[in-house]
Amino acid sequence: MSEPMVRAEQVHKSFGPVKVLRGIDLEVRRGEVFCLVGPSGSGKSTFLRCINHLEQISAGRLWVDGRLVGYRQKGRKLYEMKEREVAAQRRDIGMVFQRFNLFPHMTAVENVMEAPVQVKGVPRARARERAVELLERVGLGDKIRAYPAQLSGGQQQRVAIARALAMDPKLMLFDEPTSALDPELVGEVLDVMRQLAEEGMTMIVVTHEMGFAREVGDSLVFMDGGVVVEAGHPREVLTDPRHERTRAFLSKVL
Amino acid sequence: MSDIRDQEPEPGKAAKSGAGPGPVPPVSAGGPPAGPPVGKVPPEAVKAIPVRHYGRWISAAVVLFLLALLVQAFRNADIAWEVVGEYLDAETVVEGALNTLWITLCSMLLGVVLGVVLAVMRLSANPVLSSVSYAYIWFFRGTPVLVQLFLWFNLALIFPVFDIGFYEADMNEVMTPFMAALLGLGLNEAAYMAEISRAGILSVDRGQTEAAHALGMSGAKTMRRIVLPQAMRVIVPPTGNEFINMLKTSSLAYAIQYQELFLAGRNISSRTLAVMEMLIVVSVWYLVLTTVFSIGQYYLERYFARGSDHRLPPTPLQRIRAQLTSFRVRSKVRGASGEVTV
Numbered sequence: 202m203s204e205p206m207v208r209a210e211q212v213h214k215s216f217g218p219v220k221v222l223r224g225i226d227l228e229v230r231r232g233e234v235f236c237l238v239g240p241s242g243s244g245k246s247t248f249l250r251c252i253n254h255l256e257q258i259s260a261g262r263l264w265v266d267g268r269l270v271g272y273r274q275k276g277r278k279l280y281e282m283k284e285r286e287v288a289a290q291r292r293d294i295g296m297v298f299q300r301f302n303l304f305p306h307m308t309a310v311e312n313v314m315e316a317p318v319q320v321k322g323v324p325r326a327r328a329r330e331r332a333v334e335l336l337e338r339v340g341l342g343d344k345i346r347a348y349p350a351q352l353s354g355g356q357q358q359r360v361a362i363a364r365a366l367a368m369d370p371k372l373m374l375f376d377e378p379t380s381a382l383d384p385e386l387v388g389e390v391l392d393v394m395r396q397l398a399e400e401g402m403t404m405i406v407v408t409h410e411m412g413f414a415r416e417v418g419d420s421l422v423f424m425d426g427g428v429v430v431e432a433g434h435p436r437e438v439l440t441d442p443r444h445e446r447t448r449a450f451l452s453k454v455l
Numbered sequence: 456m457s458d459i460r461d462q463e464p465e466p467g468k469a470a471k472s473g474a475g476p477g478p479v480p481p482v483s484a485g486g487p488p489a490g491p492p493v494g495k496v497p498p499e500a501v502k503a504i505p506v507r508h509y510g511r512w513i514s515a516a517v518v519l520f521l522l523a524l525l526v527q528a529f530r531n532a533d534i535a536w537e538v539v540g541e542y543l544d545a546e547t548v549v550e551g552a553l554n555t556l557w558i559t560l561c562s563m564l565l566g567v568v569l570g571v572v573l574a575v576m577r578l579s580a581n582p583v584l585s586s587v588s589y590a591y592i593w594f595f596r597g598t599p600v601l602v603q604l605f606l607w608f609n610l611a612l613i614f615p616v617f618d619i620g621f622y623e624a625d626m627n628e629v630m631t632p633f634m635a636a637l638l639g640l641g642l643n644e645a646a647y648m649a650e651i652s653r654a655g656i657l658s659v660d661r662g663q664t665e666a667a668h669a670l671g672m673s674g675a676k677t678m679r680r681i682v683l684p685q686a687m688r689v690i691v692p693p694t695g696n697e698f699i700n701m702l703k704t705s706s707l708a709y710a711i712q713y714q715e716l717f718l719a720g721r722n723i724s725s726r727t728l729a730v731m732e733m734l735i736v737v738s739v740w741y742l743v744l745t746t747v748f749s750i751g752q753y754y755l756e757r758y759f760a761r762g763s764d765h766r767l768p769p770t771p772l773q774r775i776r777a778q779l780t781s782f783r784v785r786s787k788v789r790g791a792s793g794e795v796t797v
Contacts, residue, residue, distance in 0.1 A: 253669055255665055255668065255669065284673060284674055285673060288668070288671045288672065288673050289671065291668065291669055291670070291671045292670075292671030294669070295669075296666075296669035298662060298665070298666060298669075300662055302660075302662040302663060302665065302666035303666075304663065304666070304667075304681055304685075305685065306684045306685055315670070315680065316670035316671060316672060319672060319676055319680060320670065320671045320672055320676075361666075364670070365669075365670070368670060368671065
């Protein structure tokens with residue numbers, strides 16, 4: 202097929218002396234749901250954050266939609282991007298955080314409108330209309346004027362998804378979107394994500410929800426110690442892991 | 456919204472059952488003979504006689520007695536109270552109070568705006584900006600404000616001519632007492648406001664900045680739209696404090712002949728020799744001004760607290776009303792869960 206949505210080649214990342222990523226190679230195809238699993242500290246969240254340049258990679262190359270993330274290449278030289286260019290690149294990449302990170306001083310609808318109005322210059326009335334539509338889509342049509350503190354965790358996370366979708370991203374990153382939720386609220390967030398996957402959104406999901414990965418995922422990568430241990434179709438990897446490390450991990454979480 | 460309403464009675468219920476003396480004994484505790492049998496506990500609100508606070512009544516009586524002594528002492532003192540009354544609304548005094556208010560507002564405005572700018576500079580990744588900010592704070596926080604007032608007022612001694620290219624004037628004409636007071640008080644205040652704002656900015660969760668960046672917002676926009684509004688919740692209370700401080704610190708400007716409240720009082724007392732009387736007049740005015748500002752601050756804080764909590768505490772008026780009714784009505788449960796902000 203055409204250019205992959207995300208391509209990583211030998212991506213390294215260290216925080217001082219601590220090497221978190223030690224050479225990640227992978228490709229995320231357009232329209233697929235790509236699951237990243239692994240024990241905590243394996244670098245999966247860090248890798249996700251590198252994709253929209255919240256973290257700068259230390260070595261290797263990372264492309265999103267055929268363009269280098271955070272750098273421009275001229276000949277053999279790399280140039281760091283200016284803040285404005287980085288911001289422009291991030292516009293097309295939605296991100297959903299483990300801790301929601303909704304703006305607490307804004308209502309749900311204001312949270313969703315904020316970026317389209319401030320970044321894209323969409324007129325307020327139109328942005329509001331769209332925001333209400335998105336909130337309805339995630340099942341929160343009646344919570345438009347609620348502040349985040351008045352919403353449950355699951356509702357907050359759905360607002361966060363709507364907020365990311367408001368920028369019409371071509372890629373969505375989910376950083377353990379259900380890890381901070383009460384078990385009974387996990388389902389409502391996964392439902393929204395499942396619906397999004399059915400609509401053909403390219404999604405990279407860091408998750409511990411193996412059920413979701415098996416059912417919705419198109420690819421799955423098991424990471425440990427900053428490297429990819431095993432990759433393949435979720436059903437294969439989850440039911441018949443080839444590596445000892447994967448097997449050990451799965452036996453604990455499944 | 457609906458489920459918030461649904462949850463509403465919960466804390467109320469808990470408070471009611473908690474206030475009573477153990478309404479439901481645990482079933483497994485062996486059941487003391489006096490305990491009511493399970494299933495017979497009345498479901499309505501607990502009506503219990505509240506704890507009597509005799510200590511409060513006694514201490515109130517003591518305080519009132521001491522207050523009466525104080526009033527008596529002042530009545531017998533050699534104070535011409537009619538002079539106090541006479542000058543309380545004298546034109547010079549009112550004018551002085553207005554000038555105090557004016558210089559406070561102006562220098563606080565200068566201080567707050569410049570202070571926020573300095574705080575953002577201080578936290579900037581740009582080393583030039585952050586060291587400029589650091590040096591500014593070092594100087595203006597490190598020298599007394601009275602000295603700074605005189606420095607500005609006497610600027611003509613070193614720069615006789617005010618010249619900024621397109622505009623030129625005699626420095627003594629530019630540096631009026633008002634101008635010197637504004638610069639002296641405002642620039643000094645900016646140093647303190649910078650530190651207060653910096654604390655506010657640092658108090659905002661890093662995830663907020665990340666979320667804004669992930670949405671493609673620039674650093675400046677993130678600061679203005681996301682971080683600063685949230686920092687305000689931390690910045691406003693100490694700023695109100697600074698405001699009240701400034702109302703009083705502005706009295707130092709009397710030394711450079713700015714016609715504020717204290718100078719007005721002094722001018723009158725040097726003429727009439729009613730020193731203590733004029734000091735009382737001036738104090739009354741300062742108290743009035745600070746009280747008005749305290750009330751304003753309270754409501755400003757409520758505004759910036761929006762979205763941070765489910766419900767805000769009741770305003771003093773609401774609290775007084777609840778207190779008054781609680782003397783008559785036994786159950787205080789109402790006042791505690793008064794309103795929900797939506």
